[in-house]
Amino acid sequence: xxxxxxxxxxxxxxxxxxxxxxxxxxxxxxxxxxxxxxxxxxxxxxxxxxxxxxxxxxxxxxxxxxxxxxxxxxxxxxxxxxxxxxxxxxxxxxxxxxxxxxxxxxxxxxxxxxxxxxxxxxxxxxxxxxxxxxxxxxxxxxxxxxxxxxxxxxxxxxxxxxxxxxxxxxxxxxxxxxxxxxxxxxxxxxxxxxxxxxxxxxxxxxxx
Numbered sequence: 056x057x058x059x060x061x062x063x064x065x066x067x068x069x070x071x072x073x074x075x076x077x078x079x080x081x082x083x084x085x086x087x088x089x090x091x092x093x094x095x096x097x098x099x100x101x102x103x104x105x106x107x108x109x110x111x112x113x114x115x116x117x118x119x120x121x122x123x124x125x126x127x128x129x130x131x132x133x134x135x136x137x138x139x140x141x142x143x144x145x146x147x148x149x150x151x152x153x154x155x156x157x158x159x160x161x162x163x164x165x166x167x168x169x170x171x172x173x174x175x176x177x178x179x180x181x182x183x184x185x186x187x188x189x190x191x192x193x194x195x196x197x198x199x200x201x202x203x204x205x206x207x208x209x210x211x212x213x214x215x216x217x218x219x220x221x222x223x224x225x226x227x228x229x230x231x232x233x234x235x236x237x238x239x240x241x242x243x244x245x246x247x248x249x250x251x252x253x254x255x256x257x258x259x260x261x262x263x
Contacts, residue, residue, distance in 0.1 A: 060213055061125030072244055079240035080165050080194045081109035083258045088161055088190050090114045093120065097159040097184060099149065100167030102129040104142065108111070108241045110163070111141045118157065122148035127212065149180045155185075158186050165194045166256075169214040174222075178229035185263040191231060193222070194239050197255045202246045219257055231261030 067073065084106075090096075090113035098107045101119035103126055111117050119142055121127055127144050134142050147155065150171060162181050169176045181191050196203060197214035204212055222235045239258040246252045 056222065057208055058123060058125070063179060064123065064125035064129045067126070067129070068105070071241055072242060076240050076242055077105035077165065078109070080258065081106050083194070083237065083239035084110075084163055084192050085113075087235070087258065087260050088192060090161070093158045095157075095224035097157075097162045097193070098149070099162060099164040099181070100170075101128045101130065101144075103210065104133055104144075106163060106165055107142050108133070108137070108139075109214075111139055114161075115141065117142045118145055119143065120145045120147040122146065124148075149177060154180055154183055157184070158189075159184055160186055160189050162189070163190070163192045163194075166196070168193060168195045169212050169216060172213045174214070174217075174224050175229060176233075178226055182230045182263055187263055188261060189263045191226070191263070192258060192260050194228075194258045195222075198253055199256055201227075202248075202252065203242075203244075203254055216254075217257075220259075222259055222262075226259065226261045231263060234261040235260065 068179045094114040096110055096117045098117055098119045101107050101121050103109050104119050107117045107119040127146055130144050191203040198216040198218050201215045219236045226234045236257050238255050240256045243251055
């Protein structure tokens, strides 16, 4: 049965708020981790690859991984149209699948963790997928009152954002050090009461 993300994939690029977020997060990643031509990157929960395409010109390879077959179908079309051969699409659900054999210098994951039931287990999986000295970059919502998502997407949500201090502590327990946080972007969007609200998005980084 198609998931919410499978059904939303075809129009995912059409949302200017989402495009602005992805651009801002990619730029924040660049400020905290200088990409290099020998770097192998995992973009986990890549969707249709907005961040993967930002990273690809600056690194050796990007493995764009997602659990949604619909998102990956759109991503593969974009890869074919672009002619890029440094991005590889891979279906992967680290909540259910075995950890792949590949190891990475950098893992980025954007607006994914609030959809993950067991946050600490996912962070341990990321730690296992990094080479020693590799970097994890997590961007997600600060704690919010549960009004960010529309009703269709809300059914996929396990956390209404995160407290930054608590998330840093989770990363440290999962084996990361030099854990730092910054604000990557602020999303301003309408909410159900008819007004608008600001939703800060953090970037938290740590080294394996």
